[in-house]
Amino acid sequence: MQNPHNSPLEHRFSGEHPLRTLLFLYREERTRLIWGAVLYVIKHSPVWVMPLMTARIIDIVAEPEKHSLNEIWFNAGILLAILIQNIPVNYLCVRSISHAARSMETRLRSAICRRLQHLSIGYYTRQSAGTLQTKVLRDVESIEQLTRGLFDSVGTAFINLGFALAVTAYRAPWFLVFFAGSIPVAVILVRSLHKHVSERNTKLRQEIEQMSNRVIEMTNLIPITRAHGLETSALERIENSLERVRDAGLKVDEINSVFGAISWVVFNFFNSACLVFAAWACATQFIPITLGDIVMLTGYFGMLTGSVLALANSAPMILRGYEAVRSIGEVLECPDLEQNEGKAPVNAVSGEFRFSDVGFRYEGVEAHAVRDFSLHVRPGETIALVGPSGAGKSTVLNLVIGFIRPTSGTILIDGRDMAALDLRTYRRFVSVVPQESILFDGTIRENITYGMKSVSDERITTALRDANAWEFVEKLPEGIQTQVGEKGARLSGGQKQRLAIARALIRDPRVLILDEATSALDSESEALIQEALERLMKGRTTFVVAHRLSTIRNADRIVAMRAGRIEEIGSHDELVKTGGLYSQLHARQSGGRLEE
Structure with a gap:
């Protein structure tokens, strides 16, 4: 060897x-x-x-x-x-x-x-x-x-x-x-x-x-x-x-x-x-x-x-x-490596997160993207992150995935400090559905089972049904063996997004990241995908960033952020009544006009 x-x-x-x-x-x-x-x-x-x-x-x-x-x-x-x-x-x-x-x-x-x-x-x-x-x-x-x-x-x-x-x-x-x-x-x-x-x-x-x-x-x-x-x-x-x-x-x-x-x-x-x-x-x-x-x-x-x-x-x-x-x-020679060697492997994840005074500042930027972020997330809870552009929502998601590590404070996963874990093993329990689905030039089957071995057709079909994707896949001449083209060029935006959800479903993740998953879709596609996402989110710890506030009404808690800080936390009904940041954002999307 x-x-x-x-x-x-x-x-x-x-x-x-x-x-x-x-x-x-x-x-x-x-x-x-x-x-x-x-x-x-x-x-x-x-x-x-x-x-x-x-x-x-x-x-x-x-x-x-x-x-x-x-x-x-x-x-x-x-x-x-x-x-x-x-x-x-x-x-x-x-x-x-x-x-x-x-x-x-x-x-x-x-x-x-x-x-x-x-x-x-x-x-x-x-x-x-x-x-x-x-x-x-x-x-x-x-x-x-x-x-x-x-x-x-x-x-x-x-x-x-x-x-x-x-x-x-x-x-x-x-x-x-x-x-x-x-x-x-x-x-x-x-x-x-x-x-x-x-x-x-x-x-x-x-x-x-x-x-x-x-x-x-x-x-x-x-x-x-x-x-x-x-x-x-x-x-x-x-x-x-x-x-x-x-x-x-x-x-x-x-x-x-x-x-x-x-x-x-x-x-x-x-x-x-x-x-x-x-x-x-x-x-x-x-x-x-x-x-x-x-x-x-x-x-x-x-x-x-x-x-x-x-x-x-x-x-x-x-x-x-x-x-x-x-x-x-x-x-x-590049030293900018993700440091995982010698750290403890993650063999199971229940989905509990505890953020304690977490801060993060990008290299070469004076202002912090996230600061004083403290939050306890229970297993299976759905947390929605909202706020204006630059509020730090995507940075929080990147911290959850482990793409970046806090420059201050700590993040605990099931009581274990994330800094001490091999994040490669942790990510086996994480699935991400981004705003724009990332597909490669291969078959539908290959895209859904990417990185997985010996997956039965029945399991793939079930994932496609739960993602509301089977309705169009079964009509294709070659079914799940259909070539999608480079970056899924042969599919519509809604179809690509439903395949991304099927890819997440088939992995049965414990932690789910939804990053503007419905923002670029028409109302019909959004309804199908929202229904599929609700199945996907069930029983899993989920972090959601959504531009359309109507898609996060049922979140367990909504975290409203501004300039990297948490301004308020609560359910949709609670935050609308307070008249704070979330209420202003909601009123703006609903056609009302409130001052910043």
Whole structure:
């Protein structure tokens, strides 16, 4: 079993060099990578063996008195064997490296998704869906491509460099002085352009993330765009983002082209100079080399300069990979986690809540969203929260669910401090019916039983009947197997809301959260849903936030809030008689006019 401290989710990436992070991500694939590297050296051997073998064959032809013609066939046989081995060895090499890269890619995406499940709800108010999608898809792909690039470009370059220098040192050591002159040039090129390439790659990544956000916004706003004839405005908005991506990409391409052109000219100049110098040295015997050595040295110098050039040209790819590692690290390093580890699990909930002087203030906001909130809720009681916008109603719901924790005071669940509980286990006993039902692109059955296993059709049908949803589901061609479309696009608002109620019913929760569950519906749909909600609320502790006060008349107690504080508590009849905040809100909705 894997040690959890060695998982990407638990690893601490903060302050770590991207290369070290990359090695950590591949820790489970080290054997495959080492085996792949060995196979890579073997399959790549024709590249650096052929100049040596070519030199030997030329020397045999140039000096027949010193060699037998049979040596040509012997060397030709070696060449053929080296070439043929490339086919099976290359297959095994690619398979090994690809398996390692794809496995890392899968584990890393899984780690990011698991981290996203652990991050606090507040994190998602600061990050867009498009940015996170880019990290999971594009950035992980960049890391996978970096791995292949390290083998295909960087690995090849280092192997060629090592072999070329070793053979040259053996056959013509004085020529190493000439070789050494090209290396500082490459280093200077890389160092001079490194910062600019890195900056432009970072800018390109940021623009792509912004573009992804704009595309998601555009698709979400299509109904509003069409309804108001704003297609031109929507296209202008997305086209501005596309143009910024284009400009950032052009700047990256421009600096890469300058980088590549300068490198190519410089190294080909040195290649030509190597050929001339080797020919002169052979002709004058300034250095004792043969005709074969000229071919070999020219070939190896071309290999050496090509390797240095490949290393220089690999810099943008490596920087993109490093930038992707840093981008993913923004998620994996994020400390804004919901802290549940080591806390007591919740195995049962009766539904008693006790709020004692609870306060909550959002980060970066001076005023408290909730303050001095004290309330005792009995099991099975229905509590309605009302008040003007900004009163703190939604914040109270988020505190009940555990999305946020109080900054002051305590909340007890069945006598246990909520701060000491593993809220993941507590939420198994909670169901939420929001204002806008959240459905995914799947069947009605899959949406209702989301996260549940082995649920019978009879149980689903019962939940649908109790939610007043069976009347339309049974008329669909495929019944509960009908696809609802993305975000339930094939259903009306009332139908989606009734499926959300069925999803809550089938879980038989002990705590129920109703957040404006009927505010966006027509009167007919509202009546059906209100009837379904009454069945759902029966015997369960329920917290209701409702814009339409007529829907909460039967609540056991109504809590009227203003500016984060409780102003009054009572039943509908009691509060209407007091003439306070609730009475004013009720009169306003009933057509009366009372002063604030």
